[in-house]
Amino acid sequence: MSTTSPVAPATGQAPVRRISYSRAINEAMAEEMERDERVFVMGQDVGAFGGVFGLTRNLYKRFGADRVIDTPISETFLVGGGVGAALTGLRPIVELQYADFLWNAGDEVIGKMSKWRYMHGSLFTVPMVLRLPEGAAGGAGPEHSTCPEAALLPATGTYIVIPSTPYDAKGLLKSAIRDDNPVAFFEHKGMYGLKGEVPEEEYTIPLGQADIKRAGSDVTVIAWGRLVHRALEAAELAAAEGIDVEVLDPRGLRPLDVEAITRTIEKTGRVVITHEAGRTGGAGAEIAAIIAETCLTSLEAPIRRVCGIETPIPQSLHLEQFIIPTADDLFQAIKETAAF
Amino acid sequence: MLTPETKIAIYRMMYLAQQWEMQLLRFLDDGQVSGFYHAGRGHEALEVASMMAVRTDDYLLYDHRGCAHMIAKGMSMVELYGDFLGNDKGSTTGLGAGIVHIADPAHGVLGQSGTLGGGHVLAAGAALSIKIRKTDQVAVNFFGDGAANRGTFHEGANVAGAWKLPMIYILQNNGWAISTPQARVTAVEHFSERAAGYGMVGVTIDGMDPWLVYETMAEAVERARTGGGATLIEGMVNRQRGHYEGDPMTYRPDEEIAAAKALDPVPATRQRLVDEGVLDDGALTELETEVLAEVQAAAAEAQTGTLPGRERLDQGVYA
Numbered sequence: 001m002s003t004t005s006p007v008a009p010a011t012g013q014a015p016v017r018r019i020s021y022s023r024a025i026n027e028a029m030a031e032e033m034e035r036d037e038r039v040f041v042m043g044q045d046v047g048a049f050g051g052v053f054g055l056t057r058n059l060y061k062r063f064g065a066d067r068v069i070d071t072p073i074s075e076t077f078l079v080g081g082g083v084g085a086a087l088t089g090l091r092p093i094v095e096l097q098y099a100d101f102l103w104n105a106g107d108e109v110i111g112k113m114s115k116w117r118y119m120h121g122s123l124f125t126v127p128m129v130l131r132l133p134e135g136a137a138g139g140a141g142p143e144h145s146t147c148p149e150a151a152l153l154p155a156t157g158t159y160i161v162i163p164s165t166p167y168d169a170k171g172l173l174k175s176a177i178r179d180d181n182p183v184a185f186f187e188h189k190g191m192y193g194l195k196g197e198v199p200e201e202e203y204t205i206p207l208g209q210a211d212i213k214r215a216g217s218d219v220t221v222i223a224w225g226r227l228v229h230r231a232l233e234a235a236e237l238a239a240a241e242g243i244d245v246e247v248l249d250p251r252g253l254r255p256l257d258v259e260a261i262t263r264t265i266e267k268t269g270r271v272v273i274t275h276e277a278g279r280t281g282g283a284g285a286e287i288a289a290i291i292a293e294t295c296l297t298s299l300e301a302p303i304r305r306v307c308g309i310e311t312p313i314p315q316s317l318h319l320e321q322f323i324i325p326t327a328d329d330l331f332q333a334i335k336e337t338a339a340f
Numbered sequence: 341m342l343t344p345e346t347k348i349a350i351y352r353m354m355y356l357a358q359q360w361e362m363q364l365l366r367f368l369d370d371g372q373v374s375g376f377y378h379a380g381r382g383h384e385a386l387e388v389a390s391m392m393a394v395r396t397d398d399y400l401l402y403d404h405r406g407c408a409h410m411i412a413k414g415m416s417m418v419e420l421y422g423d424f425l426g427n428d429k430g431s432t433t434g435l436g437a438g439i440v441h442i443a444d445p446a447h448g449v450l451g452q453s454g455t456l457g458g459g460h461v462l463a464a465g466a467a468l469s470i471k472i473r474k475t476d477q478v479a480v481n482f483f484g485d486g487a488a489n490r491g492t493f494h495e496g497a498n499v500a501g502a503w504k505l506p507m508i509y510i511l512q513n514n515g516w517a518i519s520t521p522q523a524r525v526t527a528v529e530h531f532s533e534r535a536a537g538y539g540m541v542g543v544t545i546d547g548m549d550p551w552l553v554y555e556t557m558a559e560a561v562e563r564a565r566t567g568g569g570a571t572l573i574e575g576m577v578n579r580q581r582g583h584y585e586g587d588p589m590t591y592r593p594d595e596e597i598a599a600a601k602a603l604d605p606v607p608a609t610r611q612r613l614v615d616e617g618v619l620d621d622g623a624l625t626e627l628e629t630e631v632l633a634e635v636q637a638a639a640a641e642a643q644t645g646t647l648p649g650r651e652r653l654d655q656g657v658y659a
């Protein structure tokens with residue numbers, strides 16, 4: 001996908017350079033490895049090859065085989081070994097080739113990475129980042145295309161970060177690497193080519209701060225990852241019909257910016273929640289529940305969810321496109337919610 | 341080399357670990373201990389002598405079979421009792437720990453994965469970290485014949501071999517995984533046969549012989565520290581008691597249990613010190629009296645701890 005992000009941070013100065021989402025992630029890793037020698041990367045094919053999606057390009061040349069490590073196809077080692085390294089003074093960035101492989105390392109993610117600190121009396125920190133290329137893109141099929149972020153909701157101890165723009169990706173990844181808690185970092189594969197403004201100068205974005213990607217007063221769309229862009233497209237369609245849409249991007253699920261969610265609901269009174277993963281057991285359910293608990297009386301319309309279709313993602317590229325909610329699906333939901 | 345001083349130190353630690361456990365069993369009988377306990381009686385020689393051959397800054401991922409490895413690694417007996425009693429004297433300051441989750445960063449005790457076999461990959465990660473940081477530490481992972489069959493062993497051992505990591509896998513083969521005998525679920529007679537497949541040195545030894553354990557471990561440690569790579573030490577041991585306290589052990593013939601108890605490594609080692617002329621009975625009795633007093637003092641101190649309130653629950657979840 002080589003669309004251009006309509007979202008760019010306002011700077012008001014000289015034109016800001018535009019780089020891709022994948023380049024932004026690559027820069028964040030390179031800068032943090034430069035800054036802190038405890039940071040290292042491991043994963044399959046991340047070395048001289050630069051990663052199957054090119055995310056670790058040039059890191060091997062720059063930092064060497066000791067800090068950019070090609071591993072065997074051993075996901076329990078990747079995550080469990082990352083925990084072992086994090087407990088003993090290093091700050092690993094572990095790349096799973098696909099987010100779907102979380103399940104291969106299920107106990108290492110849920111039982112070890114997320115719980116080790118707490119269950120051992122907080123005597124340790126587990127400063128590691130688990131990079132998870134996610135999402136339907138390019139016909140990768142049912143086992144290489146999911147967005148499993150909701151599976152980590154019960155994994156207390158692990159932060160869940162999901163950037164939707166190159167700017168956010170770089171700033172959030174740098175914060176994630178510096179954080180002393182484990183972070184699951186979801187990168188939508190369909191956005192790797194997406195370009196957006198990323199300043200030359202160094203910056204970080206604190207974890208757990210939602211971002212209003214478009215301000216509006218009639219209906220809020222809560223979207224993250226790639227669906228932020230579809231929500232913004234839908235907002236333009238709605239604007240043409242006089243509906244003023246606010247797009248709130250929580251930029252992750254933990255820490256969750258409940259205050260920002262409450263604020264936008266109190267402002268608009270109407271909300272559509274969207275994500276690429278299926279509706280049942282999706283993170284939208286949790287957010288809907290939080291809205292019901294915190295600001296139900298501010299709602300003027302039922303909460304609406306627009307989510308991925310609940311089937312395994314078909315191998316066919318032709319069918320794959322029907323899985324993900326479109327701008328038009330969102331536009332319809334926005335219209336109905338506004339009219340309620 | 342095994343000096344007389346080292347032999348005495350090993351016996352002293354074995355006796356201490358045994359007495360520490362006897363007192364824990366009394367706490368258990370009194371209903372003061374939360375959770376299960378998997379007694380380590382019979383495993384003392386393997387757990388103690390191997391840990392006497394490493395340094396404080398070496399890493400230990402222990403297993404659930406008793407606490408002798410942690411005690412020998414230098415952990416405080418008070419903290420250990422405190423964890424079983426669930427009070428603030430414990431290493432987890434009241435969160436409770438016991439067969440798992442005791443930890444002590446200052447002595448390299450990294451904790452335990454309650455999901456058996458989790459340590460296989462964690463320890464390999466700690467060993468990789470040693471290699472990246474270029475120190476001469478080693479990482480040690482204890483596990484049983486049951487946990488030896490987890491898939492994580494394959495992934496951990498493979499990288500330990502491929503990258504010549506300073507890793508020592510210590511397999512405590514007591515022949516049983518709860519009620520399941522090794523032969524019912526495993527084709528090989530000795531797990532050490534598997535080591536070659538990973539590019540590791542593998543040895544099977546009598547895990548009831550502390551001198552042999554110490555020397556085997558010292559060799560493995562030397563190999564690990566000098567870039568020679570990983571070792572799998574399979575120590576053959578006897579589990580004297582049930583899998584957990586309260587296990588009716590219906591699956592195990594009485595004669596086998598009696599034979600296991602007859603092979604108790606603690607009195608056997610004591611006799612060896614006498615036979616080898618290292619210490620006489622009088623000196624040993626003196627040493628034992630001293631140890632008993634230490635254990636009793638630790639138990640008394642641990643009991644002065646207090647149970648935490650609800651507020652303990654959400655402390656320290658995030659850094």
Ligand SMILES: Cc1ncc(C[n+]2csc(CCOP(=O)(O)OP(=O)(O)O)c2C)c(N)n1
Pocket residue numbers: 378404405454455456457483484485486487488512514516517518579583
């Ligand atoms: C992954 C996993 N499966 C099962 C258990 C339950 N369990 C606890 S101890 C044990 C037997 C372990 O046998 P072994 O590894 O030989 O150690 P031993 O108890 O003999 O010292 C089992 C099945 C567990 N804790 N983790």
Ligand SMILES: [Mg+2]
Pocket residue numbers: 484485486512513514515516517518
């Ligand atoms: Mg066993």
